[in-house]
Amino acid sequence: MAHTWEQILTEHKTTMLQIEDLHVSYGGIRAIKGISIDVGSREIVCLLGSNGAGKSTTVRAISGLETPQSGNILFAGKSIKGWAPHKIQRLGLVHVPEGRKIFANLTIRENLLMGAYHTRDKVVLRQLFERVYDTFPILASRSGQLGGTLSGGEQQMLAIARAIMSRPRLLIMDEPSLGLAPMIVANVFEIIKRIRDEGVTIFLIEQNVNVALKIADYAFLLENGVVSLEGPGYELIEDERVKQAYMGGGRSNN
Amino acid sequence: MTVPLDFSFAFQQLVYGLTLGCLYGLLAIGYSMVYGVLRLINFAHGDLLMVSAYFAFFGMVIFQIPWPVSFIGSVLFTAILGILIDRGAYRPIRKSPRINALITAIGVSFLLENLGLVLIGGRPKSFPLPALFEGSFVIGAVNVPALSIWTLLVTLVLLVVCAVVVKKTRIGMAMRALSRDMETVMLMGIDKDRVISFTFALGSAMAAAGGIMWCMKYPAVEPFMGVIPGLKAFVAAVLGGIGNITGAALGGLILGLIEVLFVAVEPDWSGYRDAVSFFLMIVILLTRPTGIMGERLPD
């Protein structure tokens, strides 16, 4: 074999999600001002930024909840700009929204079934349930309870489990660590890594820069609707600008 | 008391009250269902009662189709009309403030009533009563019309059907989810408009069932016949806790009983019958806006 590992890796590296010069506005307010982001297959790519930077707006545009003004969004090489959210989801682009958004009035089992709404095959469904109950035993033991009775951390687990039930190719998670204790955050990130290792591409939105950069293959820093910095996770974690803006204030979660 | 209140008299009134209550309940279930999913007070719901009455009337009288086929056809057509009303009137303004949808709903209601007036005319038409629903049973001194028993049966069966659909089926699960969080339902890969269409179809079919039962009891079909029952059904839905279908049926029963008993106790006050319902609604809205079975919503 004449190929080096480097070559093999670059040859097999395909782009799962490609955002090209995206602009999104709310009425007259420009929230996203021309950003371009590539998310490679089977990678964990992070989008970092402080409150109001435009992280949620970006992912809401990707999953079809907001209509971009201009630019393009390609999923597995296909433009999905302007598509309805349910059609985008059915391609395998699954978005776990900010604040988890579990269905409080549905049972935990029903919440999971909502994720697998289009899976009619009983065998596949049973396998999916086994898989998520295996990863999140707490959900199995409380499957008949209403989603609203779960704690914040458990709700985040349910939100991730519900997304797994959709059999994603790309999983977009908007601030999964929000409001969780450091122990739980570590747990959630461990699970995210495991999902990636099973072959799912992860696009992770975070403010928790310290933790996020440790598992990120690549990261983008969003400031006021533009990408101000990008690079591999290990590079950004050493970057003075990142250190100053996000880690200096003693906001450590380790 | 102007009327002697003996046991059979009371029981007789109970029969009438329950029958009227079932009719209100049938209408209220659909009202409540649409509200529960969309947070939309579909003022045209009562007019669907009128439309279904015309469908059944035309089927039986004009086209001479056997009554069971006419009835089922009427329910189906009314369900389709419900879907079309949503698509034509409510879907285009789904993202607008709720008040716009409410005004549109009132517009749809006027449109249906006046279409009826223009196309068919205002003269009431007499709704034929199929032989199956004729006659009555006499128990002691109490007269129980066969129609009352049928009305009760139809209401119970349809209530159970609706409850099972909402609680046990896949689409019912999506309806419950949609009632709380439309955006996240879309993120589950679910076409929200299909769920909404289904809700309108089911709610409208219930209105049609109510409309047909109504016509057999009050057999005058005319374009404005749905107005008062529609308002009463709304009161019943509020009474039971709007959004809750069992509550709606219960609210209907209670309202029917209150109205009938009010008049039975004091016949001179029969002119205030409708006022009682609306007074009741105001009291509920002021004291317990979530109704008997309604849950508090976090919005």
Ligand SMILES: Nc1ncnc2c1ncn2[C@@H]1O[C@H](COP(=O)(O)OP(=O)(O)OP(=O)(O)O)[C@@H](O)[C@H]1O
């Ligand atoms: N529905 C909306 N209407 C108007 N402006 C909005 C809307 N949603 C967001 N914005 C504005 O767009 C900008 C970006 O918001 P966005 O929610 O994308 O930020 P974010 O990076 O996700 O912040 P956070 O970390 O607080 O979640 C903010 O200035 C915000 O006020």
Ligand SMILES: [Mg+2]
């Ligand atoms: Mg956000």
